[in-house]
Amino acid sequence: xxxxxPTKPGEGEAGSRAMPGDTPPLLDARGxxxxxxxxxAVDGIDVVLPPGGFLVVFGPNGAGKTSLLRMLSGGLRxxxxxxxxxxxxxxxxxxxxxxxxxxxxHQTFLYGHLTARENLRFYGQLYGxxxxxxxxxxxxxxxxxxxxxxxxxxxxxxxMRQRLGLARTLLHDPDLVLLDEPYxxxxxxAAGVLRAVLExxxxxxxxxxxxxxxxxxxxxxxxxxxxxVRGRFAWEGRSAEVEASEFxxxxxxxxxxxxxxx
Amino acid sequence: MSLxxxxxWAVAWKDLVVEFRSRERVGAMxxxxxxxxILFNFAIDPTVVRPEQIASGLIWLTLIFAGMLGLGRTFExxxxxxxxxxxxxxxIPRDALFLGKVxxxxxxxxxxxxxxxxxxxxxxxxDWGNPAxxxxxxxxxxxxxxxxxxxxxxxxxxxxxxxxLLPILLFPLLVPVVIYGTSATNRLLADRPLxxxxxxxxxxxxxxLVSLFVGAGLFRYVVxx
Numbered sequence: 463x464x465x466x467x468p469t470k471p472g473e474g475e476a477g478s479r480a481m482p483g484d485t486p487p488l489l490d491a492r493g494x495x496x497x498x499x500x501x502x503a504v505d506g507i508d509v510v511l512p513p514g515g516f517l518v519v520f521g522p523n524g525a526g527k528t529s530l531l532r533m534l535s536g537g538l539r540x541x542x543x544x545x546x547x548x549x550x551x552x553x554x555x556x557x558x559x560x561x562x563x564x565x566x567x568h569q570t571f572l573y574g575h576l577t578a579r580e581n582l583r584f585y586g587q588l589y590g591x592x593x594x595x596x597x598x599x600x601x602x603x604x605x606x607x608x609x610x611x612x613x614x615x616x617x618x619x620x621x622m623r624q625r626l627g628l629a630r631t632l633l634h635d636p637d638l639v640l641l642d643e644p645y646x647x648x649x650x651x652a653a654g655v656l657r658a659v660l661e662x663x664x665x666x667x668x669x670x671x672x673x674x675x676x677x678x679x680x681x682x683x684x685x686x687x688x689x690x691v692r693g694r695f696a697w698e699g700r701s702a703e704v705e706a707s708e709f710x711x712x713x714x715x716x717x718x719x720x721x722x723x724x
Numbered sequence: 725m726s727l728x729x730x731x732x733w734a735v736a737w738k739d740l741v742v743e744f745r746s747r748e749r750v751g752a753m754x755x756x757x758x759x760x761x762i763l764f765n766f767a768i769d770p771t772v773v774r775p776e777q778i779a780s781g782l783i784w785l786t787l788i789f790a791g792m793l794g795l796g797r798t799f800e801x802x803x804x805x806x807x808x809x810x811x812x813x814x815x816i817p818r819d820a821l822f823l824g825k826v827x828x829x830x831x832x833x834x835x836x837x838x839x840x841x842x843x844x845x846x847x848x849x850x851d852w853g854n855p856a857x858x859x860x861x862x863x864x865x866x867x868x869x870x871x872x873x874x875x876x877x878x879x880x881x882x883x884x885x886x887x888x889l890l891p892i893l894l895f896p897l898l899v900p901v902v903i904y905g906t907s908a909t910n911r912l913l914a915d916r917p918l919x920x921x922x923x924x925x926x927x928x929x930x931x932x933l934v935s936l937f938v939g940a941g942l943f944r945y946v947v948x949x
Binding site: 535536537538539555557558560561563565567569570571572573574575576580584585587588589590614623630 | 735737801805
């Protein structure tokens, strides 16, 4: 099935819902707007996801994807709009909200002079985790780094650091996982290894939002897909309704159409 | 241990481990302190000026410049691979993060204080009189300096000017530390009674407390967007 015509859900509107559903949403973000120096980076986006939802957001550079994720994580206060997680308002960040969210970007947030185990222990202490050593062991096993647990993170390859970053992201068992371009700088092999680890996130327990340029790998993981251009969701749909082989052309046409209006 | 103290100590421990392994700050601060002590030793003619009369000012200025070297880099380790952003995404209270950074900076600073006492004590043949009170004076001054310096290091690290901005912001605020610190140390080196430095020590203590409270309160506005 083709991705479907650009039926303009959300295009030109004040917002769009990524995934309405019958289940009470875990993430309920409405009317998100973020302006920098008066210019909107995010211009009225709704993201509503149930527990276990997996949304992948594609978009060109400068579309406001990172700003969107930072607002959802509480790291950036929206100019307008509200973010709720499990019914609790977390707009602009709250300690309880942060404890339920895990974030991984192309930056791993790791300290190169600390070992893999020490990095995880440090972050675990900041989250106030019980049974921390067991959690660290489990996460290191999951990302395949147990044998390098006592090596400094600064000696790791880019791919290994990214896997350790994912272990850090999942250490506190977050309800919402936000992944911002996690494949950046990875060679195909390392990207494949990371993808296999990300595949384990589709366990129905966690809600995941992945922002990526990698259309193929994004489509394989998603159950909902959105294309963000110029701060808005220009298109969104179920990944099951999308034909991967035709999506690239559709994506490019959608981006070109919106960008040409500049 | 409460969660707050666990988080505070985790930040301080992490900074100290990173410093112990990289030795980026302590090495530079220690070398600066030793070299300045040696240069002052050559620069001062003891037949004209008695070293103990000017040692107090030299020690305090050496500590402040050496401390500036270290404080200027305290948020550099957080900038690598976006670590500060990762820390800010955890539930750690921002004041605990600030106090953890102050604690690690203070412990590093105290190592430099002890080194300075040794270097200047030997090269200037100083009679410390009551070394415990001299150390207490330097410690109180260092605490206030470290608290203010940590806050302004966070401010300057987020600007394009970076480390260049730090001394411009920091020096005016350090006037009380220099005035009361040098005054107290001068009198102690002159073997004056402790009652003569009581007021200076109280002022240094008050400056340290105010710096810690104000820094803890303002830190979130510096690091959060």
